[in-house]
Each structure stands twice: as structure tokens, then as C-alpha cells.
Amino acid sequence: MQQxxxxxxxxxxxxxxxxxxxVLLHQLLEQHTGTYRQLxxxxxxxxxxxxxxxEAGFLEAYCQQHHIPLFVHHLNLTETVEAGRSIxxxxxxxxxxxxxKMMHDLHADYLLTAHHQDDQLETxxxxxxxGRIDRSALGISPSEQRDGYRLVRxxxxxxxxxxxxxxxxxxxxxxxDESNQTNTYVRNDIRNRLLPAIDxxxxxxxxxxxxxxxxHTEALSLITQQAEQFMAQRVEQHAKQQxxxxxxxxxxxxxxxxxxVLDELLGHFEAVVSVSERTYQDWFAKLQSDVAQTPLMHTxxxxxxxxxxxxxxxxxxxxxxLVPQTITAAGCYQFGDYVIKVTAAFxxxxxxxxxxxxxxxxxxxxxxxxxxxxxxxxxxAKVAQSxxxxxxxxxxxxxxxxxxxxxxxxxxxxxYIHIQYLGDDINEK
Numbered sequence: 054m055q056q057x058x059x060x061x062x063x064x065x066x067x068x069x070x071x072x073x074x075x076v077l078l079h080q081l082l083e084q085h086t087g088t089y090r091q092l093x094x095x096x097x098x099x100x101x102x103x104x105x106x107x108e109a110g111f112l113e114a115y116c117q118q119h120h121i122p123l124f125v126h127h128l129n130l131t132e133t134v135e136a137g138r139s140i141x142x143x144x145x146x147x148x149x150x151x152x153x154k155m156m157h158d159l160h161a162d163y164l165l166t167a168h169h170q171d172d173q174l175e176t177x178x179x180x181x182x183x184g185r186i187d188r189s190a191l192g193i194s195p196s197e198q199r200d201g202y203r204l205v206r207x208x209x210x211x212x213x214x215x216x217x218x219x220x221x222x223x224x225x226x227x228x229x230d231e232s233n234q235t236n237t238y239v240r241n242d243i244r245n246r247l248l249p250a251i252d253x254x255x256x257x258x259x260x261x262x263x264x265x266x267x268x269h270t271e272a273l274s275l276i277t278q279q280a281e282q283f284m285a286q287r288v289e290q291h292a293k294q295q296x297x298x299x300x301x302x303x304x305x306x307x308x309x310x311x312x313x314v315l316d317e318l319l320g321h322f323e324a325v326v327s328v329s330e331r332t333y334q335d336w337f338a339k340l341q342s343d344v345a346q347t348p349l350m351h352t353x354x355x356x357x358x359x360x361x362x363x364x365x366x367x368x369x370x371x372x373x374x375l376v377p378q379t380i381t382a383a384g385c386y387q388f389g390d391y392v393i394k395v396t397a398a399f400x401x402x403x404x405x406x407x408x409x410x411x412x413x414x415x416x417x418x419x420x421x422x423x424x425x426x427x428x429x430x431x432x433x434a435k436v437a438q439s440x441x442x443x444x445x446x447x448x449x450x451x452x453x454x455x456x457x458x459x460x461x462x463x464x465x466x467x468x469y470i471h472i473q474y475l476g477d478d479i480n481e482k
Contacts, residue, residue, distance in 0.1 A: 054077075054080055054084075054085065054207045054208060054211070055195065055205075055207045055208075055209070055210065056085065056088060056207065057163065057196055057203065057205045057207070058088065058089055058162065058163050058205075059089075060087065060088055060089060060090060061090050062089050062090055062162040062163055063089070063090055063091040063092075063093070063159065063160070063161040063162050063163070064081070064089045064091070064092050064093070064161070064162070064163050064165055065092075065093045065094075065095055065152075065155065065156060065159060065161045065163065065164050065165065066078055066081065066092065066093070066094050066095070066164075066165045067095050067096075067097075067148075067152060067164065067165065067166050067167075068094050068095065068096050068112060068167075069096070069097070069108075069167075069230070070096070070108040070111060070112050070227060070228040071167075071227055071228060071229070071230055072216060072217065072220050072225070072227040072229070073167035073168075073169055073208065073213075073216055074166075074167040075220070075225050075226065075227040076167070076208075076216050076219050076220050076225055076227075077165065077167040077207065077208055078094065079219075079223060079225045080219070081165075082119055082121075083223070091161075092121055093121065093122045093123075093124070093159060093161065094112070094116050094121050094122070094123045094124070095123075095124050095126070095151075095152060095155055096108075096109060096112050096123065096124070096125045096126070097125075097126050097128060097144075097147075097148050097151065098125055098126065098127045098128065099128050099144055100127060100128060100129070104228065104230075107228070108228045109125055111226070111228065112125075113125070115226070124155060126151045126155075128144060128147050128148075141238060141240075152164055153199065153200065156199070156201065156202045157200075157201060157202075161202060162202060162203065163202065163203050163204075163205055164199070164202055164203070164204045164205070165205055165206075165207060166204070166205075166206055167206075167208055168193055168206040168208065168209055169208040169209060169211050169212065169213055169216060170208075170209060170210055170211055170212045170213070170263075171212060171213040171244070171248075172193065172209075173192050173193050173209055173263070173266075174248060174259050174260075174262050174263070175240060175243050175244050175248065176191075176192055176193050177191050177192050177262040177263070177265065177266050178243050178247065178248065178259075178262060179239065179240060179243055180192075181262075181265070184330075186269065187309060187312060187330055188312055188313070188316060188330070190266075190269075190270065190273065191265065191266045191269040191270070192263075192266040192270075193206065193209060194206075195209045195210075276307075276309050276310055276313050277313060279306075279307075279310045279313075280310050280313035280314045280317060281317075283302075283306065283310065283314060284314060284317065284318075287299060287302045287303075288314070288318070293368075294321050294322065294355075294366075294367070294368050295365075295366070295367045295368065296318055296365070296366045296367075297363050297364075297365055297366075298314075298363065298364040298365075298366075299362065299363065299364075300340055300359065300361075300362045300363055300364055301362065303340065303364050304337075304340055304341055308333075308334070308337065311333070311337060312330065312333050315328070315333065315336075315357075318366050319355060319357075319366070322352075322354040322355045322368070323354060323355075327352075328350065332350070336349045336350075336357070339359060340359060340364060344359060345359075345361055346358070346359055346360055346361060346437065346438050347359050348439070351369065352369060353369055354368070354369055355367065355368055355369055356368075356369050356439065358437060358439060360435065360437040361435040362435075365437065375388060375389050375409075375410050375442075375443065375445075377407065377408065377409035377410075378407070378408045378409075379405055379406075379407050380393075380395055380405060380406050380407070380408065381400070381404065381405045382400070383395055383396055383397040383399070383400065386408065388408050388445040389443045389444075389445065390443060390474060390475045391444070391445050391458065391459075391472055391473065391474055391475065392472070392473045392475060393408060393445065393447065393456075393470065393471070393472050394470070394471040394472075394473075395469065395470055396468070396469045396470075398468075398469055399466070399469035399470065403449060403450065404450060405450055406447055406448065406449060406450075406455075406470075407447070407448045407449075407450070408445050408446070408447050409445070409446055409448070410442060410443075410444075410445070410446065411427050411428075411441065411442070411444065411446050411457070412446075414426075415427035415428075415446060415454060416454070417430060417454045417457060417461050417463075418453070418454075418463065420464060427446065427454070427457055427461075428441075430457060430460060430461055431444070431457075431460065434460035434461075436458070436460060440458075444457065444458035444460075445457075445458060445472070446458075447470065447472075455470070456470055456472060458472065458474070459472055459473075459474050
């Protein structure tokens with residue numbers, strides 16, 4: 054058993070009453086007593102099998118005999134069963150949500166689970182053959198920092214055969230979950246049929262999966278280093294949670310590094326990035342194409358867009374209602390994400406100015422006396438489509454346009470009107 058804790062720590066053990074968790078509990082009581090300050094047991098009653106009541110009763114008697122505090126939690130999976138959703142997935146989420154609550158309530162230091170080396174092999178096999186190898190670890194971590202406590206798996210390097218040998222040697226009582234013998238669930242099929250079939254061939258060894266995991270861990274570390282180096286050197290951050298990436302530089306990265314960069318940046322908006330690998334590949338194809346502008350994905354938390362030669366990631370602000378304003382006195386005025394400062398000297402020659410969104414047919418006067426459509430002006434300045442409707446247009450009482458956001462200002466009024474984009478306009482960089 055690998056020991057992670059100190060003698061002053063409060064340990065909490067998740068016990069199912071199966072052979073693995075009962076051997077873990079027995080070892081803590083018989084072989085590792087004195088290595089911790091307090092020991093507490095947690096048990097989840099799933100209510101799906103007739104034996105669940107017997108298991109809970111057995112554990113209550115066992116903990117009472119050994120003077121261990123025990124907390125039992127009853128799950129209600131009726132809705133999950135009726136909806137035909139995965140019971141294993143739903144129950145795991147509910148279990149760990151309760152574990153986390155109990156860890157906080159108990160002010161405990163370590164949560165121990167009885168995952169072992171055979172579980173590790175099963176997980177590696179499952180992740181390889183379901184294609185879940187590109188963006189996360191291949192195996193189970195022996196230790197994870199959670200919110201206020203640490204989750205550890207002391208038996209992760211212990212084979213199932215060693216656990217069974219310990220149980221027989223010390224006559225450790227336990228319950229066998231009959232549902233573990235059915236191959237209906239994918240993981241059960243891997244455990245009961247596929248891995249034993251591999252081991253039965255003298256030319257094959259399931260233990261080689263552990264070497265693959267080590268190799269994958271090292272490769273993932275190198276990919277992470279490359280992504281971090283790229284973000285430090287080539288990703289520009291403007292305001293809070295707003296990033297601009299050179300499209301050309303991004304396209305030169307390997308697909309795995311690209312995914313890691315995006316996972317890291319989008320991870321600022323959500324705990325688990327929901328973008329699939331297939332979706333990322335679609336983004337990469339569009340970034341490699343000659344498309345000038347296009348939204349890649351907009352959620353209620355973030356937007357990712359191609360803006361000419363840039364890849365832009367910004368928070369989702371929602372649709373803003375821009376109300377036209379008439380200004381008759383000096384001061385600072387906000388229009389959407391822009392601040393417009395008008396000096397007192399402007400009003401020596403004009404009674405008012407007007408701020409509004411762009412309109413069809415808007416034109417500006419260039420320094421050579423020629424006119425240009427505001428739409429063409431924005432295209433030439435590479436203003437993102439998503440920003441064009443938000444950009445303020447400032448006019449005189451005559452209707453003449455003297456300012457268009459940060460991409461045009463009539464020379465006559467440069468000393469009287471100053472405009473700033475609060476998010477550091479991505480089209481000015």
C-alpha cells in the first residue's frame with residue numbers, strides 16, 4: 054500500500070463491501086494503525102439490488118465492532134433507470150458529489166478509494182479503444198487534489214491477485230457484487246472477457262499497457278510544454294478572458310498542441326471543455342482554408358471566431374441594445390463597449406453631436422475628398438463582423454460622419470473627440 058498521509062491526518066475510506074475496499078479497510082486497521090489521526094467510513098447504498106440492504110447492515114456491524122464512524126448515503130436512481138440513461142455514470146456522479154460534501158462536513162484530509170492495478174489496466178484499455186487518448190491522461194492518477202482535500206488510491210499498484218491472496222490469508226469478510234460478473238457493461242466486458250483472453254496468450258501481456266501509459270504521460274507532458282510556450286510567446290491577451298492568436302502561427306502547430314492550446318484557453322470559461330475532437334478538427338480545416346471571417350462556435354459563455362488573419366477568443370457578452378445619443382456638453386459618454394470623450398472646445402463651433410450604430414448607405418469623407426462606404430471602411434480595417442453592429446458612428450447635426458469607432462476619424466476633429474474601445478480593439482493590433 055502506498056501511503057500519502059501523515060499521522061495527524063483524518064482519513065475517510067469509501068467502502069462498497071467488495072473485496073477490494075474491505076481489504077483496504079482491513080490493512081488500515083491492522084497494518085497501518087498509528088499512521089493517521091482518525092479513520093471514517095463512507096458507504097453508498099444504491100438500492101438497485103436486494104443484497105444492498107445486507108451489505109449496508111454488514112458494514113454497520115463491522116464498523117461498530119472496530120469503533121469506526123460510518124456514514125451511509127441512499128441514492129435514488131429511479132429517474133435514471135426510467136430514462137434509460139447510464140446507471141454507472143449517474144451513480145458515480147452522485148457518489149462523488151456526496152463524498153465531496155462529507156469531506157467538507159467532516160473537515161477530513163484524505164479520501165481513499167480501493168482502485169487497484171487491474172482497474173488501471175481496464176481503464177487504459179477502455180480509453181485506448183474508445184479513442185479517449187488525445188486530451189487527457191491515459192490511466193488513473195494515484196493522487197488528485199480536490200477542493201479542500203486529497204483523493205488517493207493506495208492500492209493502485211497492487212494487482213487484484215495480491216488483494217485476493219491477502220483476503221484469504223487474513224480471512225477478510227466481504228460481499229461479491231453479482232452484477233460485476235455480467236458483461237452487459239463495457240468495463241465489465243473488458244475486465245471479464247477481453248483482458249483475460251489477452252493474458253491467456255503466451256505471446257501477449259496486458260502489463261504492457263502500463264508502459265503505454267507511461268509513454269503517453271511523457272508525450273502529454275511534452276505537448277503541454279509546447280502549448281504553454283506557444284501561449285506565452287504567440288498568444289496576445291487583451292482585457293479579461295480575451296485572446297488573439299496569429300492564424301498563421303497557430304496553423305503551424307501540430308493538431309495535438311492546437312487542441313491543448315484551445316483547451317487551456319477555453320478552460321478559463323468552463324471547468325470541463327465541451328468541444329469535441331471532431332469539432333476541433335473542423336475548426337482547424339477552416340483556419341487552413343481561405344475563408345476571411347467566420348464564427349467557429351458561440352456559446353453562452355464564449356465566442357471563438359476567425360477574423361481575417363487572427364483566431365479570436367472572447368467572452369460572450371450577449372446582444373447589447375445600443376440607444377442613439379445626442380450630446381450637447383463636454384464629457385465622457387459610453388456607447389456599448391466604447392467610451393467617447395468630447396472636449397468643451399468642440400461646442401464652440403457646434404451645438405451638438407450624435408452617436409448611433411451604422412446605417413445602410415453610411416459614407417465617410419477621406420482626406421483626398423473621395424467618399425467611402427462605412428461597410429467598405431470596416432472591411433478594409435478588418436473589423437470583425439460581430440463588432441460592426443456595435444461600433445459607434447458619430448455625426449454632426451448636418452448628418453456628416455466624423456468618427457467611426459476606432460477605424461476612422463475626420464482630421465478636423467481629432468483634437469476634440471477621443472474614442473476608446475474598452476476591450477482593446479482586436480482589429481487595432
